[in-house]
Amino acid sequence: MSEIVRVIGNGADLADGEVPNELAEKDLIELFRWLVLLRTFDERAVALQRQGRIGTYALYWGEEATQAGALYACEDADWVFPSYRQNAIGILRGVPASTVLAWWRGYGGTHGFWNPRDHRVGPITVPIATHLPHAVGVAWAAKIRKDRASSLAWFGDGATSEGDFHEAMNFASVLKTSTVFFCVNNQWAISTPISKQMASETIAQKAVAYGMPGVRVDGFDPIACWKVTRDALERGRQGGGPTLIEAYCYRIMPHGTADDPRLYRDEAESEHWRALEPVGRMAEFLRRRSILDDAQEEQIRAEAKQLVAQAVTDMEAIAHPGQEILFDHVYASGRPWNFDEALDELHQVERPAEVKPLGPPTTPGAGEEGKTI
Template sequence: MSVTTGRAAPSGAAGESSRINATWQEVAADGGLAAPAHHDLALDHTQLRSLYRLMALSRRVDRQAINLTRQGALGVFASSQGQEAAQVGAVFALDDEDWLFPSYRDSVATFARGVDIVEVLALFQGSWHCGFDPYRYRVAPQTTPVATQALHATGLAMAARMRGDPIVALTLFGEGAASEGDAHEAMNMAGVYQAPVVFLVQNNQYAISVPVSRQTRTESIALRAPGCGMPGVRVDGNDVLSVYGAVRAAVDRARAGGGPTLVEAVTYRLEAHTTADDETRYRNADEVATWRANDPVQRFAQTLRDLGVLDDALTAEVEAEGEELAARMRDSLFGAPAGDPREMFEHVYATPTPALNEQRALLDGELSAEGDA
């Protein structure tokens, strides 16, 4: 069985290319959003097919993760459905040596970076630690405390600049996380030190039940960029080519020493906040239906069909790969050995503190009492 991820291209002739148009809005000198500007992208048909494959597989593995959660193989899952263009498009703009700093929402970004989906889902199985090797993939563990990953990204980017390493850090967070002090601190420090970091805010309209109108009185999160001394960009987060183009321009600028960029990708979370949430309590079916009609995976498939890049054979090939992947997820995640709760004390400090030792002893006591019972 061969399931590959990352940028591997499905079959088809290489070398052809089409004129690809991307659109985004820059924050203008007066602090408002400029009119949408068009940009030609340098992506050939092989790259477009790779991007399609990642988008379609992302949707498939996300659906399977929800199913597996309902069947008890995962404890909880935070879906990326509706946000594939934002996540996959942004990750596609990175080079191999760059780093990704994702949150719990960004499982398909992590998958698109090349991490095995079974390893990605260790987080949702309840593992205390990251299921993959961050150094191998240059992907930091997915964080649950919102916005903390933005600080980690700025820190890595500052260190890279000091060392003269030509690498870029991309961090993904939500519009709710954008209200956190950590996000402001990370963006301000990155601006002051001209750190090579790209902040991608996925504005999916809700922070659990809180709508974006309660996060900002302005028309765009991107408008915060000038206050941190960096360019700001607003892009249609359901248009994978525009997300790719906007993030790639930011990555190129960062690598060339031009400092950080804040990109707001306007999108929508199609599923509940997590499998533990009932989204019908705070948003209505008409709104969801409107965004479903703007599905990023279907939209991209249509664009590629219009360009003559996607045909029935490629659709079937990717569908078959998706089924193979879904079957492997089921086989690997069911019956996975239960973790040892004592694992949470590992790798916290080289020398555990007295407080941690005390807590560990308490847990040992509880576990042996359970064993006796």
């Protein structure tokens, strides 16, 4: 099994490694700010779902390092493609946080979506692995145009069982595109553990078959995630082709707000991993080096809270879209006759004048059940 790249130790028996020279103190603080912003958004989104103010939500608590660390290594010109688990990544690139919340509220049109070209952030992708060929496509286009842009796509351990993963890996390696395949191995695909997902010892080793490097990194370590992504992008830009990164971590939380992991796993195991979560770990690391103090941390947290609170206000100020939204934007030519008929029929269905809250949360796993993404 290849070695796992790690920089941040645990302040005890596991020593800290070297911080790459390119990361100045201000970068480390900025990276911490990103981690806190992602965490604050995620915790607030779960609360909003529990209050019936947004729909089912796929939380990423604990996976912030794989997101912020990798994105920090990207240049603004690089394209990034999230799955549902990296749903808020766009807010680190200028997508309004209210737009992401509106997406989870089920709003379409201009409210719940952004133009991928504006920030080079692909749409939130629910179908597993379908965004991987897209990431290869944009990197291939960039290569043809002799444009410097690379691409990066995040996906899970479960996604490696999809054909799209293999097709994308093959195309990227044959065409030598500058693409980073960032696999967040959180060891679970809803209720399927990694042991039932694959017989391979690691995910990184799958890279061998495609003639590209496969590296393993501690997925709870933002600096290590930055480092391996930066190296992969550098290589790609120099014409070295794609890289597969396996960020080894654990899905500490349920798959989503409609999932109850107590039904299929021992929660004592998540408690073990929780101790490694990246936000607290990064804060402690920065304190060990006297880069962060209480006042600064408090300010970073307060700013994140304020940004997310404003996003909630903005999201809730959006007028509820009409039922037409289900049928609009399907065809560029407008609604065909059968859509009009279906819409008429839908208008006959009684619905409350006001948007009904989704209702208070019930026990996880009950209620909005089965509604998994």
